[in-house]
Amino acid sequence: MSALGDSFCGVELVSIRECISTSDVVIVAIHREYFRSTLQDVAHLLADKVVVDVSNRETLKVAQSNAEYLASILPGASVVKAFNSVSAFAMDDISESGTSPAVYVAGNDPEAREKVIILAQAMGFRAVNLGLLKASRWMEDDLLSVFPLWKMPIALATAIFVLAWVFVVYIYFINRDKPPYSWEQLFMKVLNKPVCMTAIAMMALTYLPGQLASVLQIYYGTKHRRFPQFMDFWLKCRKQMGLVSFFLVIIHAVLSVMMISPTYYGSWFHKATVTVPANSTLNSALVLTVSKHWMTWKGESACLLGTLAFVLMGVVAVTSIRSVGDSLNWSEWRSVQSNLGYIVLAVSAAHATVMGAQGWYKRGFPKVFFAVTFLSVLLPFLVLAMKLAFSLPPLSGYLRKIRRGWEREGARYGDLEGGGNGQQAYCNLPGSSGGARQGNGDCCGDNIELEKSGSGAAFGGNKNAQVTF
Numbered sequence: 331m332s333a334l335g336d337s338f339c340g341v342e343l344v345s346i347r348e349c350i351s352t353s354d355v356v357i358v359a360i361h362r363e364y365f366r367s368t369l370q371d372v373a374h375l376l377a378d379k380v381v382v383d384v385s386n387r388e389t390l391k392v393a394q395s396n397a398e399y400l401a402s403i404l405p406g407a408s409v410v411k412a413f414n415s416v417s418a419f420a421m422d423d424i425s426e427s428g429t430s431p432a433v434y435v436a437g438n439d440p441e442a443r444e445k446v447i448i449l450a451q452a453m454g455f456r457a458v459n460l461g462l463l464k465a466s467r468w469m470e471d472d473l474l475s476v477f478p479l480w481k482m483p484i485a486l487a488t489a490i491f492v493l494a495w496v497f498v499v500y501i502y503f504i505n506r507d508k509p510p511y512s513w514e515q516l517f518m519k520v521l522n523k524p525v526c527m528t529a530i531a532m533m534a535l536t537y538l539p540g541q542l543a544s545v546l547q548i549y550y551g552t553k554h555r556r557f558p559q560f561m562d563f564w565l566k567c568r569k570q571m572g573l574v575s576f577f578l579v580i581i582h583a584v585l586s587v588m589m590i591s592p593t594y595y596g597s598w599f600h601k602a603t604v605t606v607p608a609n610s611t612l613n614s615a616l617v618l619t620v621s622k623h624w625m626t627w628k629g630e631s632a633c634l635l636g637t638l639a640f641v642l643m644g645v646v647a648v649t650s651i652r653s654v655g656d657s658l659n660w661s662e663w664r665s666v667q668s669n670l671g672y673i674v675l676a677v678s679a680a681h682a683t684v685m686g687a688q689g690w691y692k693r694g695f696p697k698v699f700f701a702v703t704f705l706s707v708l709l710p711f712l713v714l715a716m717k718l719a720f721s722l723p724p725l726s727g728y729l730r731k732i733r734r735g736w737e738r739e740g741a742r743y744g745d746l747e748g749g750g751n752g753q754q755a756y757c758n759l760p761g762s763s764g765g766a767r768q769g770n771g772d773c774c775g776d777n778i779e780l781e782k783s784g785s786g787a788a789f790g791g792n793k794n795a796q797v798t799f
């Protein structure tokens with residue numbers, strides 16, 4: 331061993347027994363399958379020591395985490411789960427990168443946990459205390475799941491897009507004797523419509539769960555009840571839904587700008603007409619100079635509202651980046667994520683309304699339901715109406731009372747332990763809403779206390795996701 335030790339850059343190589351006898355904190359850096367064979371003979375030596383499990387699993391959702399398994403082999407030791415989310419590369423890189431990656435720490439013994447937190451901080455990491463060892467299940471699961479919060483928003487956007495595309499093709503090509511567009515326009519002019527419908531629907535769906543949460547809280551008469559599991563998940567995905575909407579808005583804006591011309595947007599431009607007098611006898615060639623295709627008020631206002639929505643949504647999206655969000659205080663972050671978010675939704679709905687309102691009037695009921703712009707604004711206006719209703723007395727005051735802990739007599743508690751996201755044992759997990767029970771449900775939250783374990787903002791995720799209790 332001493333011969334080998336020279337090649338370890340000063341790290342002393344000793345036997346397992348010697349290592350244990352000379353250390354207060356022992357880091358077990360072997361794979362799970364070797365825990366028992368390697369450690370059961372020295373279990374007695376590890377009693378009263380802090381044993382750090384850094385291992386990872388290869389399968390999701392097991393009844394017992396690696397750390398819990400290790401604790402069962404070493405009953406006397408204080409097992410702490412930590413460092414499993416930090417790759418060997420990151421360990422090597424930390425001194426040069428200038429950043430401090432998060433190290434999550436979980437263990438049943440608070441003193442042992444504290445020791446490992448101090449150790450992680452001394453190594454240059456940002457330690458996040460996750461509480462009891464049970465949290466190690468989440469710590470191990472988290473590394474195995476790939477973009478868990480993106481799957482639903484992307485699947486939903488795809489489904490809405492396909493439906494909208496089929497609808498657009500039906501109303502413009504199949505249900506018409508003389509289609510208003512050529513099949514050649516399928517790639518931009520026609521495609522831009524379902525893109526726009528999906529973008530605005532996703533934007534509305536980002537803000538809808540916050541409003542539904544308000545409905546549920548009023549119905550329950552208490553904030554101390556879990557939301558149904560799908561609501562909990564929906565609340566958690568709001569950042570991703572908002573970003574999917576933003577990406578679609580970018581595509582919509584670029585396609586629209588490329589097509590802006592009297593040919594593509596006839597009603598947005600004044601017609602340039604040349605009148606040849608009826609009695610004129612033309613002795614020479616007739617020269618027609620067609621110009622002055624300036625926009626009508628409809629074209630200009632639709633463009634203005636579209637541009638405003640795009641730019642403001644960019645601001646909301648940028649503050650959803652964690653490092654940017656962290657640089658804002660609570661009030662600033664809330665103004666952007668909630669207030670500005672609803673303004674973006676209202677401006678987007680106004681953009682579609684300006685474009686379509688004349689057509690809706692001409693079509694009348696029920697044909698108006700075949701108007702792309704009309705269908706696009708239904709959901710946004712529903713969400714905005716709910717927001718308005720919950721922001722005005724008497725509902726605003728009632729909701730505020732509930733969110734500050736007041737409970738109605740005969741409040742509907744339901745099954746407190748059922749439902750939810752199954753993470754109730756460790757509600758301060760990063761990114762977990764845990765807010766199924768506590769979440770305020772508002773897109774941004776009216777109550778900072780709730781926000782600690784609450785549902786976070788619509789777009790920005792959970793401002794205090796990394797709060798250490």
Ligand SMILES: NC(=O)C1=CN([C@@H]2O[C@H](COP(=O)(O)OP(=O)(O)OC[C@H]3O[C@@H](n4cnc5c(N)ncnc54)[C@H](OP(=O)(O)O)[C@@H]3O)[C@@H](O)[C@H]2O)C=CC1
Nearest residue numbers: 359360361362364368384385386413414415416417418419
């Ligand atoms: N590498 C990484 O970036 C990260 C790794 N981890 C976790 O750290 C642990 C170690 O990972 P890593 O170092 O990459 O893996 P390696 O395969 O490189 O190292 C495994 C270690 O286990 C020892 N070992 C292998 N077989 C046995 C056995 N039969 N009995 C006892 N000991 C054995 C090896 O000893 P020997 O040298 O004598 O063969 C070696 O020290 C794993 O649980 C992994 O999940 C966690 C986060 C990041």
Ligand SMILES: [Cu+2]
Nearest residue numbers: 526582636681
């Ligand atoms: Cu548009």
